[in-house]
Amino acid sequence: MLTQEQLRWQRIRQHGPWHSILQVGALAWGCAFCLLFATAQGLFGDAPNFWLSALGALPTGLVAGGIFGWARWGYALLEGRRTRRAEELDEEEPKRTIKMTVKKSKPILPPAMLGILGGGQLGRMFTVAAKTMGYRVTVLDPDPHAPAAEFADVHLCLPYTDPQALQQLAQTCAAITTEFENVNADSMRWLAKQGVPVCPSGDCVAVAQDRIVEKTFIRDAGLSVAPFIAVKTAADLEGDLSPYLPGILKTARLGYDGKGQIRVKTAEEAHVALSEFKHQPCVLEKMMPLVCEVSAIVARTASGGIACFPVAENEHANGILDVSIVPARVKPEIAERAQVMAQQLAAALNYVGVMAVEFFVLEDDELVINEIAPRPHNSGHYTLDATLTDQFEQQVRAMCNLAPGKTDLLSPVTMLNLLGDVWKQDGGEPNWGPLLNTPNAKLHLYGKKEARPGRKMGHYNVLATTAELALEQARALHKTL
Secondary structure, eight states: OOOHHHHHHHHHHHTSOHHHHHHHHHHHHHHHHHHHHHHHHHHHSSSSSHHHHHHHHHHHHHHHHHHHHHHHHHHHHHHHHHHHHHHHHHHHHHHHHHHHHSOOOOOOOTTOEEEEEOOSHHHHHHHHHHHHTTOEEEEEOSOTTOGGGGTOSEEEOSOTTOHHHHHHHHHHOSEEEESOTTSOHHHHHHHHHTTOOBSSOHHHHHHHHOHHHHHHHHHHTTOOBOOEEEESSGGGGSSOOGGGOSEEEEESSSOOTTTTEEEESSHHHHHHHHHHTTTOOEEEEEOOOEEEEEEEEEEEOTTOOEEEOOOEEEEEETTEEEEEEESOSSOHHHHHHHHHHHHHHHHHTTOOEEEEEEEEEETTSOEEEEEEESSOOGGGTTHHHHBSSOHHHHHHHHHTTOOOOOOOBSSOEEEEEEEGGGSOTTSOOOOOHHHHTOTTEEEEEOOOSOOOTTOEEEEEEEEOSSHHHHHHHHHHHHHTO
């Protein structure tokens, strides 16, 4: 930082040839001393009159003034040099700060090996995206029939905590990611300690694994969540629960697709629900005046590059996502605010990778965050056909520190989930004919061997001129299966 004196001399230099200014200043000091000495000599000297006395004092005044003026000029020269050096340091300071605070990671390029923990449908679509881009993929999944194994170069059919499997990932992979949040966070942390880039980090995964930690983090980041209270023991339900009722008691861990949730209206019902959950830690969250649910999927690189996909409007059936409608049928400013909040949360987490943020849209147009998923999300499957870059390619780009791809919506679209309920009781396939013969519909099956009620077996996207038309056609096609 420049001192006040240095700033003063900086202003002198900025107003023209400063050496000339200082030379004139030295001459002015000489004249001033001449007048001073002349006046004193004229008043108190021995000459017959004032003017002769003043004239005799001129040489002395010039010498004294010159010495003072030129000394002042010499000081200015020295101060000027100091000012120039201070300015140089001032200019260098931001560069030093950026160098220290911005993490610079080299891009990871094909044919590097990428690792993923989890080989379900999300891992499968990640693997296809990575292979399309020229990468090789190692999948760690204990299921011998894991959908991703069909396309992976290497399938480690071992538990997620197996030391040998983790060691092989660390030794052979240039970067590692995950397809679901219930992977062991300590495994992610251990891999990172071996020097391999891991995204998202084990700490981010740990936040998403625990609703108490998750909601507390979001609230502390200055973002809106529904009123909630942590319920770690029955004693936490003894106080005044009116701010949280009617509400939903949710298990803190391992809840997804509507599992681990019970609606309660009274404190007594909350106690009963806690007993049903065998007194495991929970959150009691107030039910809000809900208009609809939306989600925003954001991708962020280690270098801070960030991109957000168009916001999806989501409808659920029996706690499981049924359809995603894009663009969401909400006010544009609400969709924009959801994207901004998702990016703010990603930055607060120092997140690297793809993350989904689910929101409640309330009656007063307020947005509150429901939960996060540290991975690609079911509500983002529309991106496979309706955006230039899909969420799985974006996951590859983020972990390889490549610039995020463009996320502009190419067409209004509706994604409809295909659950095992659609399959025949004897395991026979649905009637795919009408769907596959529809030019603006795209079918995606996950290669799962066994269809069960409620199990996600695939999805399809319908593109149309409007979101409403896409939704209508998607519903009609579902009836033909």
